[in-house]
Amino acid sequence: MSGRKAQAARNDELILQAARAVFTSDPGAPIAAVAEKAGVGISALYRRYPSKEALLQKLCGDGLKLYIEVTERALAEEGDAWEAFAGCLRGLVDADTSSLTIKLAGTFHPTEELDRDAARAGVLAEEIHRRTAEAGALRPDVTVTDISLLLEQIASIRLGDEKRTAQLRHRFLALAMDALRVPAGHRELPGPPPEDAELAARWSPAG
Amino acid sequence: MSGRKAQAARNDELILQAARAVFTSDPGAPIAAVAEKAGVGISALYRRYPSKEALLQKLCGDGLKLYIEVTERALAEEGDAWEAFAGCLRGLVDADTSSLTIKLAGTFHPTEELDRDAARAGVLAEEIHRRTAEAGALRPDVTVTDISLLLEQIASIRLGDEKRTAQLRHRFLALAMDALRVPAGHRELPGPPPEDAELAARWSPAG
């Protein structure tokens, strides 16, 4: 349990948690803030990641994998299509994957693995959207990209501590879901939905 | 029409427009970016505003005044309460006041006039909310502060150029309004709504 290696393994996790917390609350935070939050020195960071960019890539990759995991779990559910969809959105809000993948967009160079995972995540998102739509539970004029942008909006909420933020996000997610669900008295949505290219444009280095 | 003074007066407006555009798209933008966007030199800025902070205060104050104006206009409307309310929200989204007042929060020291206007804006917001709620047109579990946070979320949308951004914001505003309007089949909202103190906390210098 004790020993240098155990300490190092604990620091691995400590650093990742700190980095997640720091960068989601301030994407431009200095690397020293991460070290301080983790209660370690700067060397402990640079021993693990060759640069700040590498750390960001790792965080973003983890976020994407979490997104994939949550969505796959929802797709595996057998019961009510709407409930699976709603649970998926709640899970994504809890996982706070939008903060990690969106707010950091353009601040580093995406790796190939990241591209692969992003593509996979996109496919899964389309799948659960399609399934929900085909069950007639989802407002028909709402697209997958609408849902993505909706999650981003919810991720933009940040008020008080982490707990309060999560609470408020769920409040507004519930509000949004009332507008998404069928049946309801919906008015036609103005303007075309976001396009894939529009969402993807932010990932260019010059973002 | 010509003359040094006419040119200067034109620059006054040019600089303000440029500053609005630059700082709403990037609150941390350097002052040189404003000068470049306005097509003037840095001196032209410093001749008008003693510091960057003064410029930000001016911008924020203008935004607040616009907010007040739009809301007062909606309150003056006589017809359907919901329509006045909805028009007010659309006007606020068009005016993009949330970007200016929220994203710059904490980046400068608020003046007294700013505090006064903010208080006035708050009163007006409560007024139109109360009027709409009393008319039975608004979902009863939604508070004024909910609406504020909703507008902030919508302001967080930024995709493509200014025109496209406005279009998307209206799309999501329409979606949100479908969830706000009575009658509809609403589920209970989880968690307490945002409190005034929570929203105000961001304006402290250490924001």
Next chain:
DNA sequence: GACAGAACGGAACCGTACGTTCCCTTAAGA
């Protein structure tokens, strides 16, 4: 009970970015 070396803390280094100042040029009005 020394020793090799992994793990680490944190000061120092260095490049960059940005707010502000300063000086020179320009041209309008007298």
Next chain:
DNA sequence: TCTTAAGGGAACGTACGGTTCCGTTCTGTC
């Protein structure tokens, strides 16, 4: 022609932050 408001933009000083580096500590081993 002269004065002076107005402006352009280089230069200055500072602060910030990524990265490096060196000294220290502690573990597992001979």
